[in-house]
Amino acid sequence: MFHLHKVKTVLKTHSLDTAAIRKDFPILSRKVQGKPLVYLDNAATSQKPEEVVQAIQSYYRSYNANVHRGIHDLSEEATAAYESAREKIGSFINSKRREENIFLRNATEGINLIANTWGKKNISKGDHILLTIMEHHSNIVPWQLLAKENGATLKFVDIDDEGKLMLDQAEEMIDEGPRLLCITQMSNVLGTINPVKELIARAHDHGVTVLIDGAQSVPHIPVDLQDLDSDFFVFSGHKMLGPTGVGVVHGKRELLEEMPPFLTGGNMIKEVHMTEARWSDLPWKFEAGTPDIGGAIGLATAVEYLSSLGMKNVCALEKELTKYAMDRLIDIPGIHIYGPRDLENRCGIIAFNIDGIHAHDVSTLLNQDGVAIRAGHHCAMPLMERLKIPASVRASFYIYNTQKEIDVLVESLINAKRIFGS
Amino acid sequence: MSSDLYREIILDHYKNPRNYGKLERPDLTSRESNPLCGDIVEIQMALDGNKIGAIRFNGEGCAISRAATSMLVEYIEGKPLEEVKEIDKAVILEMLGVGEIGPSRIKCALLGLKVLKMAAYAHLGAKLSEEELREY
Numbered sequence A: 001m002f003h004l005h006k007v008k009t010v011l012k013t014h015s016l017d018t019a020a021i022r023k024d025f026p027i028l029s030r031k032v033q034g035k036p037l038v039y040l041d042n043a044a045t046s047q048k049p050e051e052v053v054q055a056i057q058s059y060y061r062s063y064n065a066n067v068h069r070g071i072h073d074l075s076e077e078a079t080a081a082y083e084s085a086r087e088k089i090g091s092f093i094n095s096k097r098r099e100e101n102i103f104l105r106n107a108t109e110g111i112n113l114i115a116n117t118w119g120k121k122n123i124s125k126g127d128h129i130l131l132t133i134m135e136h137h138s139n140i141v142p143w144q145l146l147a148k149e150n151g152a153t154l155k156f157v158d159i160d161d162e163g164k165l166m167l168d169q170a171e172e173m174i175d176e177g178p179r180l181l182c183i184t185q186m187s188n189v190l191g192t193i194n195p196v197k198e199l200i201a202r203a204h205d206h207g208v209t210v211l212i213d214g215a216q217s218v219p220h221i222p223v224d225l226q227d228l229d230s231d232f233f234v235f236s237g238h239k240m241l242g243p244t245g246v247g248v249v250h251g252k253r254e255l256l257e258e259m260p261p262f263l264t265g266g267n268m269i270k271e272v273h274m275t276e277a278r279w280s281d282l283p284w285k286f287e288a289g290t291p292d293i294g295g296a297i298g299l300a301t302a303v304e305y306l307s308s309l310g311m312k313n314v315c316a317l318e319k320e321l322t323k324y325a326m327d328r329l330i331d332i333p334g335i336h337i338y339g340p341r342d343l344e345n346r347c348g349i350i351a352f353n354i355d356g357i358h359a360h361d362v363s364t365l366l367n368q369d370g371v372a373i374r375a376g377h378h379c380a381m382p383l384m385e386r387l388k389i390p391a392s393v394r395a396s397f398y399i400y401n402t403q404k405e406i407d408v409l410v411e412s413l414i415n416a417k418r419i420f421g422s
Numbered sequence B: 001m002s003s004d005l006y007r008e009i010i011l012d013h014y015k016n017p018r019n020y021g022k023l024e025r026p027d028l029t030s031r032e033s034n035p036l037c038g039d040i041v042e043i044q045m046a047l048d049g050n051k052i053g054a055i056r057f058n059g060e061g062c063a064i065s066r067a068a069t070s071m072l073v074e075y076i077e078g079k080p081l082e083e084v085k086e087i088d089k090a091v092i093l094e095m096l097g098v099g100e101i102g103p104s105r106i107k108c109a110l111l112g113l114k115v116l117k118m119a120a121y122a123h124l125g126a127k128l129s130e131e132e133l134r135e136y
């Protein structure tokens, strides 16, 4: 599909010391199949630094209580920590207002919230929703259901042969006036970084509301929501050093205020009478029930950790690894790498296939060498169909990965080829 | 999981699957996919009385699922349809010549058997047992 030439990109420098970072992640010293773990499945979920584990433990050990309820010290401490987590995470993505950041379980739940509230209210018969072919299932299926229910249709922007979004087509399709544009900032398969800022501006010129899926971008590149000006933005904590079970949906206040609640019950009301209730103010209107308090505290510690490294450094480190990996992988005969070749528009996710070996078999053989990668459709079956492949292998990097680990990956792939005689 | 999972015989069935393809006039056809990994197996059979006269399979899959299906259909061809009921996980593992397969890959190994049973049981008026459904 692509020309096999080495990656030509001028890399930015960074000041990170990977050896020191690795010490913060106890799991990295464990063995798998008797070999040192080489964890290259970061796009699925990242590992967690000791500080994050400690912060969660400390909440459960020393100030565990429900939030916004008790008038006692523990509850006040827990509430302060939970709300200060919102503050820290909000400033990490430079959101304008604290109350625009709603804690939910993950990006998927965030998209479902928007589809079920804003979507149900604003998308009607004859409308269409614009997506891209590289979306994750979580940014497709909720819209399919909504479209069926409300009589709307879905349209998809295509990619070019290199795995970049077809920008001309995207612009034309935005100009056609969809009711909503849903687009991922970074593809979880191709590693492509989409120029969402420009697309949002164009969409706004045409009165189109925009949802950005930041599940892959927030962990790896600097994200500034005031600069992007997205209407809705979602991401998950577990892919960015935080625990599973907590994610964020960011919405512009004007939009959130107009929206009906999603889940209802305790915590999200001001007053409840026998037959009616008044909703809480933002953000609590969308946080029904007891939230994942420990999770939010853990995620706040994760963003502090990332901020102390600096997201520009994180991104530069990953690009360095990606360049090294690409240059080495390209030399393996029979390999097909998907996604852009220039590092300007991509980050540390590399999906590929090797002639004659199914992705699952690659995964099983790599596991025997301690290498954890993902094989399958990566929750992006429409993209797999577009690429005309049933599955692919995906290696994805994070701050603790090393060139030596990429060497192990490459050696293991060469061994897999030898076993399969391909 | 030991590296002898990829023994010569498995790789041979993967690269040269037996009974691969489609039948002109199948009496029974069944198809299933593994949602975890996207493997797809389709099996077609032409009956000869109560025997499996001809059997073919096709689909998309890894070495484990393809080799297991290839071995299975090669074995069952010409045998009474009823015999499908006798085949279980232990038989498949024995065909593959491995002791155990990890929890994520066992589904690959048993996908062909599931499809074969779906086709045969529909004809025989039988149902997959709770245990079979759980296992596949």
Ligand SMILES: Cc1ncc(COP(=O)(O)O)c(C=O)c1O
Residues within 6 Å of the ligand: A043, A044, A106, A107, A108, A109, A136, A138, A139, A184, A186, A187, A188, A213, A215, A216, A236, A379
């Ligand atoms: C681009 C993208 N969007 C959405 C998701 C869904 O994330 P989660 O499963 O945490 O809701 C993922 C992760 O799997 C992803 O990579």
